Amino acid sequence: MQIIEGGVTAAAGYQAIGIAAGIKKGKKDMAMLYSQVPCQVAGTFTTNVVKAAPVKWDREIVRGSGRARAVVMNSGIANACTGAEGLRCCEETAEKAAGLLGIQKNQVLVASTGVIGQELPMDVINKGFETMVPMLSDTAGAGTLAAEAIMTTDTVKKEIAVQVTLGGNVVTIGGMSKGSGMIHPNMCTMLAFVTTDAAISGEMLQRALSSDVKDTYNMISVDGDTSTNDTCLLFANGLAGNPEIREDNEDYREFCRGLNFVNTWLAKHMAADGEGATALFEVKVVGAQDKEQAVTLAKSVITSNLVKTAICGHDANWGRILCAMGYSGASFDPERVDLYFESSAGKLKIIEDGVATDYSEEQATQILSQKEITALIDVKMGQEQATAWGCDLTHEYVNINADYRS
Amino acid sequence: MQIIEGGVTAAAGYQAIGIAAGIKKGKKDMAMLYSQVPCQVAGTFTTNVVKAAPVKWDREIVRGSGRARAVVMNSGIANACTGAEGLRCCEETAEKAAGLLGIQKNQVLVASTGVIGQELPMDVINKGFETMVPMLSDTAGAGTLAAEAIMTTDTVKKEIAVQVTLGGNVVTIGGMSKGSGMIHPNMCTMLAFVTTDAAISGEMLQRALSSDVKDTYNMISVDGDTSTNDTCLLFANGLAGNPEIREDNEDYREFCRGLNFVNTWLAKHMAADGEGATALFEVKVVGAQDKEQAVTLAKSVITSNLVKTAICGHDANWGRILCAMGYSGASFDPERVDLYFESSAGKLKIIEDGVATDYSEEQATQILSQKEITALIDVKMGQEQATAWGCDLTHEYVNINADYRS
Numbered sequence: 001m002q003i004i005e006g007g008v009t010a011a012a013g014y015q016a017i018g019i020a021a022g023i024k025k026g027k028k029d030m031a032m033l034y035s036q037v038p039c040q041v042a043g044t045f046t047t048n049v050v051k052a053a054p055v056k057w058d059r060e061i062v063r064g065s066g067r068a069r070a071v072v073m074n075s076g077i078a079n080a081c082t083g084a085e086g087l088r089c090c091e092e093t094a095e096k097a098a099g100l101l102g103i104q105k106n107q108v109l110v111a112s113t114g115v116i117g118q119e120l121p122m123d124v125i126n127k128g129f130e131t132m133v134p135m136l137s138d139t140a141g142a143g144t145l146a147a148e149a150i151m152t153t154d155t156v157k158k159e160i161a162v163q164v165t166l167g168g169n170v171v172t173i174g175g176m177s178k179g180s181g182m183i184h185p186n187m188c189t190m191l192a193f194v195t196t197d198a199a200i201s202g203e204m205l206q207r208a209l210s211s212d213v214k215d216t217y218n219m220i221s222v223d224g225d226t227s228t229n230d231t232c233l234l235f236a237n238g239l240a241g242n243p244e245i246r247e248d249n250e251d252y253r254e255f256c257r258g259l260n261f262v263n264t265w266l267a268k269h270m271a272a273d274g275e276g277a278t279a280l281f282e283v284k285v286v287g288a289q290d291k292e293q294a295v296t297l298a299k300s301v302i303t304s305n306l307v308k309t310a311i312c313g314h315d316a317n318w319g320r321i322l323c324a325m326g327y328s329g330a331s332f333d334p335e336r337v338d339l340y341f342e343s344s345a346g347k348l349k350i351i352e353d354g355v356a357t358d359y360s361e362e363q364a365t366q367i368l369s370q371k372e373i374t375a376l377i378d379v380k381m382g383q384e385q386a387t388a389w390g391c392d393l394t395h396e397y398v399n400i401n402a403d404y405r406s
Numbered sequence: 407m408q409i410i411e412g413g414v415t416a417a418a419g420y421q422a423i424g425i426a427a428g429i430k431k432g433k434k435d436m437a438m439l440y441s442q443v444p445c446q447v448a449g450t451f452t453t454n455v456v457k458a459a460p461v462k463w464d465r466e467i468v469r470g471s472g473r474a475r476a477v478v479m480n481s482g483i484a485n486a487c488t489g490a491e492g493l494r495c496c497e498e499t500a501e502k503a504a505g506l507l508g509i510q511k512n513q514v515l516v517a518s519t520g521v522i523g524q525e526l527p528m529d530v531i532n533k534g535f536e537t538m539v540p541m542l543s544d545t546a547g548a549g550t551l552a553a554e555a556i557m558t559t560d561t562v563k564k565e566i567a568v569q570v571t572l573g574g575n576v577v578t579i580g581g582m583s584k585g586s587g588m589i590h591p592n593m594c595t596m597l598a599f600v601t602t603d604a605a606i607s608g609e610m611l612q613r614a615l616s617s618d619v620k621d622t623y624n625m626i627s628v629d630g631d632t633s634t635n636d637t638c639l640l641f642a643n644g645l646a647g648n649p650e651i652r653e654d655n656e657d658y659r660e661f662c663r664g665l666n667f668v669n670t671w672l673a674k675h676m677a678a679d680g681e682g683a684t685a686l687f688e689v690k691v692v693g694a695q696d697k698e699q700a701v702t703l704a705k706s707v708i709t710s711n712l713v714k715t716a717i718c719g720h721d722a723n724w725g726r727i728l729c730a731m732g733y734s735g736a737s738f739d740p741e742r743v744d745l746y747f748e749s750s751a752g753k754l755k756i757i758e759d760g761v762a763t764d765y766s767e768e769q770a771t772q773i774l775s776q777k778e779i780t781a782l783i784d785v786k787m788g789q790e791q792a793t794a795w796g797c798d799l800t801h802e803y804v805n806i807n808a809d810y811r812s
Binding site for chain 1: 741
C-alpha cells in the first residue's frame, strides 16, 4: 500500500469541484463529486432518530439500486428538522443537478451540514449547480476545492489517497471528510466521501464499509453529540480493471486494508481538528476480554469532559480516566488497571494495578503538552483491544458553540 | 409542609460542625454530623465500577445494621483509587472519631470528595477530630459550617429544611449537599446528607430514599461524569415522637413529600452551582408514553455539550435539542414534537410538530438570558413526564477543570 497525493479525484474517472455559492457569506459552501461511469455505492448513516432529509434521500438510493454517479453537498444548512419541505428540497436538488449532468435524479446523492432547522435557499443552490457543472475536473486541485467547500467549523481540509495492488492492477482509494462539532459517530459520522476505481460488487463494497466504520469514524468523538446528518459514502466505479471482488478473498482483504487506512486517516484528522481542539487525544485499551468491552471503555474515556479539560490543561489527572472507565457500563477490575501516557516526548507508566506509580508530574506534563497524546490502558483480562480518538475541551469550543448561529 | 431556617441541624437531636483542618490550604475541609441518639440510616451510592473506599465502608453499614450515629467528611481528598490502604484509612478514621464520641466505629459513616488517587493525611484528619468533637453543636450556625466545609468547587453552600405534620407531630427534615463537577448521578450523586427526627422503620426509610433519588439527584447533570464518590445518606432518629412509620400510609406519603422537597431543592441548587455555570437549565419532558422514555429524553438534552454551550450563548439553537433527543436511545416521532422556552422573561413556542414556529429570535434570546431557564418538550405520545436539571457549559468550566490539581 502506498500513500499518494490527492483525495476524491485520485482514483480514475472521478471529477469534483467546490465553490462559494452564497449560502454562507464569503466562504466556499457547495461541492459536487461526479463519476464518468456508473458506480456501486455503499453508505452508512446516522443512527440518530432525528435524521436530516438528505440522509433519508441517500438511504433510499443506497439500500435500493445501490448505484449512483454523483453527490452534491452544501455546508451552510443541514436541511434537518425541515419536515416534508426538506425532502422536497432534496428531490429538487437532485433533479436540478441530474438535468445539468445528463443523468437520472436517482443517481444523485445529496449531503448537507450546517445549521439545523432552516430551509435551503433553492434559488442559490440551483444557481450553484449551473456554476459548478462546467467546472468539474479530475485534477487534484478540483478535489481539494471540494474538500474545502464542505468545511464548517473545520480549520483544515481533510483529504487522503492510497494505492493498493489487486490481481496485478493498481487500485486507488481516495477520500475527503469534514467534522469538527456534533461529532460522536454512531454508525458513521459527519460527512465523508471515499472514491475508488476498484471493481467490487455492491454487496462486498457495503460489507467493507459497514465493517470498517466501526473501527474508524465510530471511534472518534469531539463532543458526544451524534449528529442528525452523519453520512459516509463510498463509490466504486471499476475503472482500475482489476478482477471484480465478489467474495472475501485476498484482494478483498487488501482492498479493506487500503480503505481502513483512508478512513482511519480521515477519522483521526477530524478528531484532531475538533472544535477548539489543541491536541489529538488517542485512547488505546488493550488486554480486554472482548472487543465490545475495549470499545466501551475507550469511548467513555474519550468522551469525558473532565478528561478532556485535563488534557487541555496538560494535567495528568488520571483519576478522571479511571472514573470514566468506571461509569462506562463495562465491567472490569479497577485494581488491575495499568495506565501509560505517551507522546513524542516519551512514555510514562502512571498507574499500576489501579494505584499511582511514583511518576514525575513534571515529565507527565511534558508528555501531555504535545500535539498528539496517547493514553494506553491495560485492563489485563484478555487479548482484545480498541482505539478511540478525540481532542481536548477548550475555551475555544465554548466560543464556537455559544455563538454558532450569530 | 413549611420551609424553615437551617439544614442538617434543624431536626431534633442532631449536632454538626465544620472546620479548616489543613487538608486544603486556607479553606474549610472537614465536617462532622452527629446524632445524640442512634438513628436508622438509609443510603444510596455511586454505580461507578470504580468506587471510593468511603463508599464501600458506608455501604457495608447501611446494608448491614442500617443504624449509625455519625458521619465524618473531608472535602480535600476523595480517597478513591487508593487500594487496600484507602479502606484501612476509612477504618482508622471511623475508629478515631468513634473513640472521641464514645460510640462504636461501625456507627460512624465516612464521606470524602476531592482529588482522586491521593492518600489521606491521617495525622491531619485525626487532629481535625480532636478539634471538632468539642465544637459539635445543634445550632443552625453549626449546620452551616458543616455545609461550607464539604464544598469543593461549589460557590455557594446548599442547605434546606422543611417541616411536615405526621400523626399530629411536627417532623423536621433538613439536608445539605455539595456538587459542582463530576456530577451526573447514577443512583445518587455527590455528597448529600439529610437528617430527620421522624420515627420511621429502616425499611421504609430506605424505600423512601431509593425512590426519591430517581426524581431528584439522579436527574441532574453538570458534565456527564458519574463520580466515584457519590453518596447520599438519610438519617432518622425518631425524636419527633410521631407514630413510627412502618407501611405505605398517609404519614409515609407526607414524609416522602417533605423528603422530595428537600432533595429536589438540594439537587436543583447543585445543578445551578455547577462548575462555571451562569444559569440553571431545566428540561421538562411531557406527553411521554412511559416514565423511562421521559427520563431518557430529558437527561440526554441536559447532558449535551452543544445544548449547554447554546444556553451559555443565550442562543435558541433548538436543533441541538432535537438532535440530543434523537441520539438518546428513546424512540419518538420527531415530527410531532413541540418545544417551548420559558423563564421569568416569558414563555415562547419554538417548535410545533418538529418544525420551527415563526418565533422572534430577540424574544427567545431575552428568555434565555435569565438565571433560570426551562425547555418544555411535549412528545405527544402519552401522559408521563420527567424533569432534569443542569447548567450551561462555559469558559469557566474549562478554567476550573484544566487547572483543578494545580
